[in-house]
Amino acid sequence: MITVWGRRNSVNVQKVLWALEELDVPYTRENVGGSFGGNRDADFIAMNPMGLVPVIRDGDVTMFESNAIVRYLAARFRAGVLRPAEHRSLAMAEQWMEWQQQNFGPAVGTLFMNLVRSLPENRNATAIAAAEKQAAEAALIADSWLARHDWFAGAALSFGDIVMGALFWRYRGIDCAKPDTPHLSEWMEAVEEREPFRRAVMAVPRAKDLSDWNRIERESA
Ligand SMILES: N[C@@H](CCC(=O)N[C@@H](CS)C(=O)NCC(=O)O)C(=O)O
Incomplete structure (x- = not known):
């Protein structure tokens, strides 16, 4: 089971969640970053010295940088689905x-x-x-x-x-x-x-302003 660290309203986290949903890979997610905090804690910094989300763990692989994670997942699971063979x-x-x-x-x-x-x-x-x-x-x-x-x-x-x-x-x-x-x-x-896009991205409403953003972040926990 893959673990994803990151709040759902982060666009970079959403990329990873959408890739996992398209690839049909089971995962769990921990709310980290923004008002949830945790991204400056020592155990998080040990995984990503930048203190940013997303981070994933897949067995003995722990990595950060959303685009690199998406590439990794596309290569590792159901090759040919997100990573073109041609x-x-x-x-x-x-x-x-x-x-x-x-x-x-x-x-x-x-x-x-x-x-x-x-x-x-x-x-x-x-x-x-x-x-x-x-x-x-x-x-x-x-x-x-x-x-x-x-x-x-x-x-x-x-x-x-x-x-x-x-x-x-x-x-x-x-x-x-x-x-x-x-x-x-x-x-x-x-x-x-x-459907994978709806579950990973559209399920979190788009915020119009800061108070909207803060409310949506709490509600999408
Ligand atoms: N280049 C990095 C950027 C990561 C990034 O900037 N993450 C933001 C969220 S989109 C973050 O962690 N912000 C601090 C926070 O959420 O507390 C990536 O693509 O993963």
């Missing part, structure tokens, strides 16, 4: 996973921390404007890819969709200017139809 599809899954972490992720993170997880008086307007532009450009790039492909790795769901899906669902819930991305919307609809 080398070109694998290359694309890897490419978009990296791009999520380096491009889209930081922009959405800045928007989310400012517009949802900060009080209005503490928001940084300059950072919001820059992130809004960066996220919009990224969304258009993803949209143009999905105009030509059903999924990020091509014909089928892969770990590339796992990390993009969790993040894009969060982005759609943020009250900011967004470009028209019909292909991304179509892909998102296909993602939202998946």
Whole structure:
């Protein structure tokens, strides 16, 4: 049985939970981080010196970094389900996973921390404007890819969709200017139809502001 440490409203934890659900791997989860705390405790720091969630333990493997965990799970369980067997599809899954972490992720993170997880008086307007532009450009790039492909790795769901899906669902819930991305919307609809995504991601409502966020975190324990 795999153990996941991390609160359910963390996008990085949600990636891991969605991967586990798609792979049909049994797991237990411990509430750590945010208002639950525990991530600065010595036993947690021994697992992740960064003090961040998610962390997983699978037998004698203990690891952190959400995208690396998703890759690990995809390689270890039901090979071919989330990790494409065909080398070109694998290359694309890897490419978009990296791009999520380096491009889209930081922009959405800045928007989310400012517009949802900060009080209005503490928001940084300059950072919001820059992130809004960066996220919009990224969304258009993803949209143009999905105009030509059903999924990020091509014909089928892969770990590339796992990390993009969790993040894009969060982005759609943020009250900011967004470009028209019909292909991304179509892909998102296909993602939202998946029961594993509903259980791992959509089961936690999207917060509109800080008080909403705090309430949802308590309720999703
Ligand atoms: N690059 C790391 C980032 C992990 C991260 O930033 N985790 C956040 C939650 S999304 C965290 O632990 N924040 C502190 C907290 O929840 O108390 C990953 O992808 O796993």
